Amino acid sequence: MEIVHKPVLLKECLQYLTPIGEPYENHAVMIDSTLGEGGHTFNFLSKYPNLTVIGLDADKVIQARAKERLSVFGQRIHFFNGWFNDFYDNYPAEYEKPDLILFDLGISVFHYEKSSRGFSFRYDEKLDMRLNENSDKSAADLVNDLPEDKLADLIYLYGEEKLSRRIAAAIVRERAGGRIESSKALAQIIWDAVPANYRYGQIHPATRTFQALRIAVNSELKRLPGALHAAFNDLKVGGKMGVITFHSLEDRIVKNYFRNLGKKCVCPPEVAICRCGGKECAEILTRKPVCPSEEEIKDNSPSRSAKLRVVRKIKDATEFHLEGVLGY
DSSP: OOOOOOOTTHHHHHHHTOOSSSSOOSOEEEEETTOTTSHHHHHHHHHOTTEEEEEEESOHHHHHHHHHHHGGGGGGEEEEESOHHHHHHTOOTTSOOOSEEEEEOSOOHHHHHTSOSSSOSSSOOBSOOOSSTTSSOOHHHHHHHSOHHHHHHHHHHHHOOTTHHHHHHHHHHHHTTSOOOBHHHHHHHHHHHSOGGGTTSSSOTTHHHHHHHHHHHTTHHHHHHHHHHHHHHHSOTTOEEEEEEOSHHHHHHHHHHHHHHTOSOOOOTTOSSOOSOSSOSEEESOSSOBOOOHHHHHHOGGGGGOEEEEEEESSOOOGGGGTTOTTO
């Protein structure tokens, strides 16, 4: 089986998310919240022979690839097909609570290169972008059905695209002549809509719009704050949780939540007496985000925007810790 995705910040993940107690000799459980093709998990299982991993993924197609790749580890690997927020909100009773949790919030290269779901505008594919085929709306549904103002807001908020109004107007004009169904067609509409000097920047002018549609279709930012909170509370005391982000919107959520976990008191200003316990819930192990080396970026260009943040759990968090977290 051809593996098309390289795990980002792999060396750093193995370093920061070592099982508790080096040299490691005891059994531990890790949850890979975004299994993909299993790159991170393969390396963790190879390095730590007493580690068991539970691999989560909403996409059953890519999970089938991971199952084939990881079959050599036998009963040390278990699989859950579904969204990570659903898993952590209803942590299965048959599983031991985890010592380690990893979220890699990037989209696998497999989805861009092999899924044929319109994640990339390099190919002429059906405009879908759903990671889970049971999700309600595809990217084509949003492009063709949203009112112009709602579509512009979506592109601006989730893609941070400054020409969102112009792009949305062009899409609405084009769809009046028939539904926009392919990734290539949408990319061309965006290309034609933007000024000539905007077409030749560092990224293709359709990049941010495609990001926005993917985030909206899969409710990525809406799922994240609650998933982080539930996952942290499912983690064993002393356990570690690491999150890899790839754009400022999701990194802001992670940074704000981890910062709240590290505060001694997170009660809102109107609460006169501290009700949260007055002790931090986590030790922040990465005061600044860990970024890929120049060597990794050269070898694996999708890693260039990656940031890793890691915390160690001291005690459970309360709902107060979600206050002020973007997207909550």
